[in-house]
Amino acid sequence: MTAARSLTTVAELVDAGLVSEAGRAGATAVADRYAVAITPALVPLIDRNDPHDPIARQFVPDAAELVTLPEERADPIGDLAHSPVEGIVHRYPDRVLLKAVHVCPVYCRFCFRREMVGPEGLGTLSAKALDAAIAYVAERPEIWEVILTGGDPLVLSPRRLQAILERLAAIAHVKIVRFHTRVPVVDPARVDAALIAALKASGKTTYVALHANHPREFTAEASAAIGRIVDAGLVMISQTVLLKGVNDDAAVLADLMRTFVENRIKPYYLHHPDLAPGTAHFRLTLAEGRALVEGLRGRVSGLCQPAYILDIPGGHGKVRADSTAVEEAGDGCFRVRDFRGKTHAYPPGEEQA
Numbered sequence: 292m293t294a295a296r297s298l299t300t301v302a303e304l305v306d307a308g309l310v311s312e313a314g315r316a317g318a319t320a321v322a323d324r325y326a327v328a329i330t331p332a333l334v335p336l337i338d339r340n341d342p343h344d345p346i347a348r349q350f351v352p353d354a355a356e357l358v359t360l361p362e363e364r365a366d367p368i369g370d371l372a373h374s375p376v377e378g379i380v381h382r383y384p385d386r387v388l389l390k391a392v393h394v395c396p397v398y399c400r401f402c403f404r405r406e407m408v409g410p411e412g413l414g415t416l417s418a419k420a421l422d423a424a425i426a427y428v429a430e431r432p433e434i435w436e437v438i439l440t441g442g443d444p445l446v447l448s449p450r451r452l453q454a455i456l457e458r459l460a461a462i463a464h465v466k467i468v469r470f471h472t473r474v475p476v477v478d479p480a481r482v483d484a485a486l487i488a489a490l491k492a493s494g495k496t497t498y499v500a501l502h503a504n505h506p507r508e509f510t511a512e513a514s515a516a517i518g519r520i521v522d523a524g525l526v527m528i529s530q531t532v533l534l535k536g537v538n539d540d541a542a543v544l545a546d547l548m549r550t551f552v553e554n555r556i557k558p559y560y561l562h563h564p565d566l567a568p569g570t571a572h573f574r575l576t577l578a579e580g581r582a583l584v585e586g587l588r589g590r591v592s593g594l595c596q597p598a599y600i601l602d603i604p605g606g607h608g609k610v611r612a613d614s615t616a617v618e619e620a621g622d623g624c625f626r627v628r629d630f631r632g633k634t635h636a637y638p639p640g641e642e643q644a
């Protein structure tokens with residue numbers, strides 16, 4: 292059965308057979324705390340007879356989310372510590388995140404920004420805040436790349452998106468625009484001519500990073516939407532979160548990376564799951580993640596190799612999780628060197644919480 296609109300309440304999930312009566316109370320407690328949305332395109336992909344369905348696991352609320360561990364934090368990658376003006380995150384010298392909207396077409400149960408996104412999240416930038424964010428970029432010639440993320444920027448209407456992109460077009464030192472989105476797989480019909488025209492409106496070299504975590508997300512409709520983007524001259528790269536019970540399997544990971552490449556998307560990031568609240572049931576250890584990534588090397592084409600990335604908790608930036616910058620320190624702990632040469636414990640100790 293294909294739903295006509297997104298499922299956003301536990302009652303709708305129960306009606307659709309995605310949450311059992313026994314699971315209703317737990318799912319309700321989760322939905323009271325974190326946003327829920329499953330798009331019509333995803334609903335038919337879920338096998339209700341499989342209690343371990345990898346699509347359901349990503350989107351259907353689970354009582355395990357009610358358990359928050361001491362090392363988990365509301366802002367696991369430290370966006371707020373690097374936000375000089377509302378809507379901008381400036382963590383690295385040559386690039387900024389521009390978070391114009393904190394709404395998504397789906398709400399991932401493992402989301403690293405789960406305390407910021409959703410109907411009750413940080414919302415959409417006001418016209419005044421957007422002016423200040425654009426001015427921040429315009430005044431800093433070192434900003435070479437602007438990454439539109441959120442939330443999912445592709446939920447904005449093409450008209451609003453185009454208006455933002457046209458303002459970036461006027462900033463000569465910005466050479467690259469990048470979008471981070473799940474829309475091509477979770478709501479492929481949204482990728483129409485108007486949206487593609489908006490994505491191209493800056494006139495800059497434009498990348499679209501698609502977030503997908505399991506090969507089954509690539510339906511014929513999703514592949515067609517991706518094809519429309521690539522045919523329009525935009526470069527596509529991937530990002531995937533390594534998730535227990537979804538893709539922590541060498542064959543599934545290999546299949547996923549090959550599926551990206553077959554769809555003309557270059558695998559880019561494989562993220563180690565962040566310390567977001569209530570997500571312990573998704574997290575592998577770094578040692579487990581390294582073994583899985585090692586399993587890809589040599590066995591699948593070089594085109595299919597993503598960079599395995601740890602976002603150092605606290606906003607210290609990304610590091611290759613399988614590089615010498617991440618060293619075992621015993622008892623499942625690691626020493627992680629950030630891009631400035633400073634060392635941090637992972638998992639972080641209480642002093643860094």
Ligand code: SF4
Pocket residue numbers: 394395397398399401402403404405408441442443473502
């Ligand atoms: S699409 Fe991205 S920002 Fe939105 S819920 Fe999923 S992980 Fe979070």
